[in-house]
Amino acid sequence: MISFDRVTVRYAEGVAAPLRDVTLRVEEGELCLVAGRTGAGKSTLLRAINGLVPHFTGGTLHGTVTVAGRDTRRHPPRDLADVVGVVGQDPLSGFVTDTVEEELAYGMEQLALPPSVMRKRVEETLDLLGVAELRHRPLRTLSGGQQQRVAIGAVLTSHPRVLVLDEPTSALDPTAAEDVLATVTRLVHDLGVTVVLAEHRLERVVQYADRLLYLPGDGRVVDGAPADVLAGVDLAPPLVELGRLAGWTPLPLSVRDARRRASTLRERLTDVAPAEPAPAPVDAPVLTARKVVVRYPGTVAVAGVDLDLRPGRVVALMGRNGSGKSSLLWAVQGSGPRQGGTVAVAGPRGDLDPKALPAGRARRHVGLVPQTPGDLLYLETVDAECTQADRETGTPAGTCRALLDQLTPGLPGDRHPRDLSEGQRLALALAVQLTAAPPVVLLDEPTRGLDYRAKRQFTTVVRKLAAAGRSVVLATHDVELVATLADRVVVLAEGSVVADGTTAEIMLASPAFAPQVAKVLAPAPWLTVEQVAAALEPA
Structure with missing residues (x-):
């Protein structure tokens, strides 16, 4: 053909x-x-x-x-x-x-x-x-x-x-x-x-x-x-990586095939459990949203949502298409419509509502990278975007470029943003937003168009942001990313919160949101290949 x-x-x-x-x-x-x-x-x-x-x-x-x-x-x-x-x-x-x-x-x-x-x-x-x-x-x-x-x-x-x-x-x-x-x-x-x-x-x-x-x-x-x-x-997807770890030949391509071979692996994991994440410090929220409402003609996209974001934590916002995830992010950031509720970001002189601030000041408190990162990029070269970001935020020259080199080293400065790969464009848009050093970073479908290697690099970047005390929110359909990266999962449906808990609590209880490893090793509480590999390492 x-x-x-x-x-x-x-x-x-x-x-x-x-x-x-x-x-x-x-x-x-x-x-x-x-x-x-x-x-x-x-x-x-x-x-x-x-x-x-x-x-x-x-x-x-x-x-x-x-x-x-x-x-x-x-x-x-x-x-x-x-x-x-x-x-x-x-x-x-x-x-x-x-x-x-x-x-x-x-x-x-x-x-x-x-x-x-x-x-x-x-x-x-x-x-x-x-x-x-x-x-x-x-x-x-x-x-x-x-x-x-x-x-x-x-x-x-x-x-x-x-x-x-x-x-x-x-x-x-x-x-x-x-x-x-x-x-x-x-x-x-x-x-x-x-x-x-x-x-x-x-x-x-x-x-x-x-x-x-x-x-x-x-x-x-x-x-x-x-x-x-x-x-x-x-x-390779997680299922194939799990097959390599377990030594299965041929490698399984479906959860059904993997479950049929997983009995020996389950026995090896019988007396161990996934490593517990470090207890989260009970810090005061850096952002508090209460009763947020977003309406569009003929529909209510966000119906009175409460959200607390704490420093150093990664929150995943999940839900089916049209559940209100993007509308909530834009309302929290201040650029999108918000017909009801309050949003307060902790500042040195008291709480601030990003919606009441000029765009430049709002970016210093809450940064948002949309589903299409290129929407934030409008100049002719990478260097021009970085220079403009430094100028708008009042940071020393070279700040944005240094951030970009941490995310993706060696990106040519004379390259047009349209000529970048999806991962490179995401890195540039993220560097532009991070130049303002906001304590809250919102990312809408950040791994769309990224391969597994680029996703691993992205995961490293987000972990560094959290380690530096930033609060990161990911609105995503990528269950494997959430299993690897998130501390907490909030699930929306028809604009309302229907579930809110730790990553393990939410993902292990939902067939729709369960990652591949969880489906293969259920009912044991494993989420990722990394967890399994760490458990199998000799003491």
Whole structure:
């Protein structure tokens, strides 16, 4: 179905080619998972399948990419629209109509299909994806999982033989992600659609994949069975790391497979328990929020939430898409709407409400990095962003740059922020916010788009912030990150707090939020591979 024959893609002379002499085949009806570090070339590989590389992105393509017998050099994306459907990371940004039914029909209108055919395919797709009850709903009112399914449906109505998905679950809560992946596997198994899917959160996807294409970042593509490829790389989900620690061969890819092999490991852990975290000092809160209310037309996003943030602690804010996490962060920071309640940050001269302060002063008390860190970056170079951050906060020249070098050493100062990887852009935005030295740092979906190695670096940074006495809040769907990093978990639903406790209390009690290690070793209270490894070390 898809063939790469000695393909090399180069964007500029003197810059390493993201794909170099790649030869591979993806057969009809396969679910092919694409993995690799941030910036390794995954997006280039995906875009080459429907001709966006090089017709849209520019650069030079050597070799041949063939899809359903069509050479992409001679067939630009518009000529492949009936064969290849592409769904990007942010489905909302790709919608061009207002309602679900209109969006499903739009692609067929561009292909000039007869109205009778269009109507039939819309009905079939609504039933296939289980969204018939949403047909008249405005797209902006849908949850993240619903939007993702509608985006998939919008390309399916054209009956493509190949579906290309770029991180389809990165912005979804665990339950919504399972719904989307169930839809994708149904397309593969029942309809024979060939799916090529790139994803950083391998723990969600790898068990469904027929093949794994791993990009190490040097232009090569390692092609093979998922268990075989993961055995030789350092980019692996917790389940695979647990399998390596326990010596399981072949490595398990699903919780079910791991549980079947875990009896011996459970016996070894019978008489030990996870190390207890150090008792939290009972310090006065650095930020206190009471009865916070946020309303939007037709909905209450935050319904009277109380929140205490203490120095040196990491709090995870969790909940399904649309539960009010981002609205609460923006209300606490002061930049977002807040129709009720109070927020007080402890200051040397008494408590302050960030909303009542000018933006520059508010940043010195509460810093926020949004889901898209690039929204904070508007200058032409990294150095310009750092210089501006020093100027706005009145700190000595070089302060922001020094912080950036701690987060990601050696980042070229003349690089445009748009040309940075997701991890580098996050580091720059975080350095800009930390230049003001706020005692409270709010991070909204900070690991979206980060590979496992980048997440480990991010974890180290957050731990240093907490060790320095900062209070850190993470709004995230990444259960593995929360299990590793958070001291406390607050769960929101429909704008209200439904659970608040230690990480172990909340995550071990919830199937939806339980990390992979907890599912494998339940009912024992283990959360991470690191905990298990520490327990197995000889005394």
